[in-house]
Amino acid sequence: MNRRQSLYSLLGLSLMSLGRPSAAAAEPPKLVKTKAEWAALLPPPAFHVLFEEGTEYPGSSPLNQEKRNGTFVCAACFQPLFDSAAKYDSGTGWPSFWQSLPGAVGTRTDYKLLVPRTEYHCRRCGGHHGHLFDDGPPPTGKRYCNNGVALLFVPRGETLPKLRT
Secondary structure (H helix, E strand, C coil): CCHHHHHHHHCCCCHHHCCCCCHHHCCCCCCCCCHHHHHHHCCHHHHHHHHHCCCCCCCCCHHHHCCCCEEEEECCCCCEEEEHHHEECCCCCCCEECCCCCCCEEEEEECCCCCCEEEEEECCCCCEEEEEECCCCCCCCCEEEECHHHEEEEECCCCCCCCCC
16 A cells, blocks of 8 residues: 555545545436426526526625525525535625535536636526636635525524425
């Protein structure tokens, strides 16, 4: 056994599992609906952001000022996306987080402004939430810049909404 294998063994990792998602970060089952079905379920501003990849005006979301402990969930499918402990004031006018919950969001490259950006979305329903930047605070250095209308806040101690089917 070489030093790397010894270290991985000590940490409870196997070389075979590196680069693969763990069971704890397993992808949630997908929720597929037509745009018409989502439009019937969501307020127009939320539908526009989530399923037409719109953007709300900076400073327009009450969630920007939300300081209580709790969980931020996808406004479309109710998948938990962020814990309030990872929220911070980025000064951008949008709710911002330095980390998402494990396995909650997916990313893809967005060229809408001609310059490549990293767009992120709910892994469960595919709803667009915002963009991911490398100018956030420690420990990750990431900034998940989220449209407030794409989120719902559930205070700690209250029951999370049942996942939409």
